[in-house]
Amino acid sequence: MIVTRFAPSPTGYLHIGGLRTALYNYLYARKNGGKFLLRIEDTDLKRNSLEATKAIIEAFKWCGLDYDSEIFYQSKRFDIYKKYIQKLLDEKKAYYCYMSKDELDALRATQEAAKQRPRYDGRYRDFVGTPPSGISPVIRIKAPLDGDISFYDGIKGRISFKADDIVDDFIIARSDGSPTYNFTVVVDDALMGVSDVIRGDDHLSNTPKQIVIYEALGFAVPKFYHVAMIHSSSGKKLSKRDGATDVMEYKAMGILPEALLNFLVRLGWSHGDDEIFSMDELKNIFSPEHISKSASSYDFKKLEWLNEYYIKNLPYENLKKNLKGLGFDLDIFKKPEFLLDMLRARAKTLLDIIQSAKDIINQPQKYDEKGIKKFINENTLKNLQLYAQKLDKEHKAADFENFTNTFLKDYDLELKDIAQALRLALTGKTVSPSIFEVLEFVGVDDSKKRIELFLENMRAIF
Incomplete structure (x- = not known):
């Protein structure tokens, strides 16, 4: 059975590189009917953040990435790690190292x-004398002194390290008895049955050390896939300014989870020339063998394009739920479905929808000054006043359009002679959805009131 995992450290919030790693592991497990596990690697008790842990779980919930079994917390598994450290000590595959700080400093100076x-x-590798007093020893594993450590990477192919170049007798337990990262990862992955590890290639240097531990404990080595990093558009390491920010910031920006996941899956993975994938499609077609060896480039415009697509095409209830998640409840307004359909046609983000909705729902308190200078004069005000006088009953948008065309024909006018003045009066802006849809939503009585208020304000200027 394919078993994958995502194992973040809660020392900071989940960023998009981490979410992409989680997504790849999730999709591979789901495609193969396997298991996807979430493990919180919280052994660094000084740097752990409860808020960061909550944010990771919240991000998973927002994105809809479900995991099998309960969440595993390494901080609750110390007894397990101690058991396997003792096993290595008993089998003479690990040892206590009593190296003092002065010894370490002297060694470093000589090497430099x-x-x-x-x-x-390796000075304490085969130590059998009396331990020096006053030293709390660390525990080191006996790593191979020569030969190669090799493995097949599902993305990069065969990778081989010279043992004496990459590993020495590295520490598996600190002087306070706490296990180190590489040790806990191996024990957990083995005991949890993890068969495939998809992770960023910044972990590549950890892999030979972990293989040493797997083999020392007699565990099967999983298959590794090391994914190239996400770079900025300039080819540099992705920074917070470029987009390497907390996943939940994307929610706050009005990005849909469907769009973000679609965007991330394509940062390094491809399926022909296809760009848009539903989660169900990805669960059927994703394979880590199609992950690129090269670093991918972050392009926020592509994310916006995908977000715009999903805003236009998601079912009403789905979109309404996401808006509610941003504190905007459509159900408190009249004609909520009509309102959303009117707004989604022009929106790139959910924030665009929210702002446009507020512009339409609320009577304007101010008007775009540039729009007034460009479009408003005595003639447009006269035309607008006449238009308001002719408005007499409720219509659908198409009927308002027909009414307007007849009005323009009767008074020998063109749409430009009234459209922007009407838009400013109704919304305060020069950009809005179809003005006829706005008229239908606002209604005749409120539209007349807004026009009259606009005219009053303009009389003080013209």
Whole structure:
């Protein structure tokens, strides 16, 4: 069975690179009828943040990424790690290292003077004497002293490291007894049955060390897929300014989770020339073998394009739910479905919908000054007043359009002679959905009131 996992450290919020990793693992498990696990690697008790943990879980919920079983917390599994550390000690595959700070500093100075790579020299590897007093030892694993550590990466192909170049007898438990990252990862992945590990290639240097631990404990080594990083449009490491921000910030920006996931899956993975995928489609077609070896480029305009597509095409209830998640409840307004259909046609984000809705629902308190200078004069005001006088009954948008065309024909006018003045009067802006749809939503009585208020304000100017 395919078992994958996502294992973030709650020392910061979940960013989009992490979400992409989670998505790839999720899709691969779902496609193969396997399991997808969520594990919180919270062994760094000094740096852990409860808020960050909550934000990770909230991001998963918002994106709709469900996980199998309960969430695993490494901080609750210390007894398990101690058991396996003791196993390695008992089997002479690990040992206590009593190296003092002075010894370490002296070794580093010697290596630097000789222009050697800083590394532990194994001086306590086979120590059998009396332990020095006053030293709380760390525990180191006996790593291979020569040969190669090789594995097949599902994205990069065969990868091989010289043992003496990449690993020394690295620490698996600190002086306070707490296990290190590489050790806990191996124990958890093995005990949880993780078969495939998809992660960023910034973890590539950890892999040979983890393989050493797998083999020392007699665990099967999973298959690894190391995914290239997401770069900015300029080809540099993605920064917060470029988009490497908290996933929930995208929600606050009015991005739909469907759009964000669609965007992320394409940052490094492809399926022909296809650009738009539903989650159900991805669960059927995703394969890590189609992940690119090259770094992907973050393009916010592509995300906006996808978001605009999903805003136009998502079912009404789905879109309404996402708007409610931003504190905007359509159900408190009249004609909520008509209102949303009117607004979604022009929106790139949910914030566009919310702002446009407020412009239409509420009587304007101010009017676009540039629009007034460009479009308003004594003639347009006269035309607008006459138009308001002729408005006499409720219509559908198409009927308002016919009414307006007849009005223009009767008074030998063109649409430009009234359209922007009417739009300013009704919304305060020069950009809005179809003015005829706005008329239908606002209604004749309120439209007349808004026009009269606009005319009063304009009389003080013209």
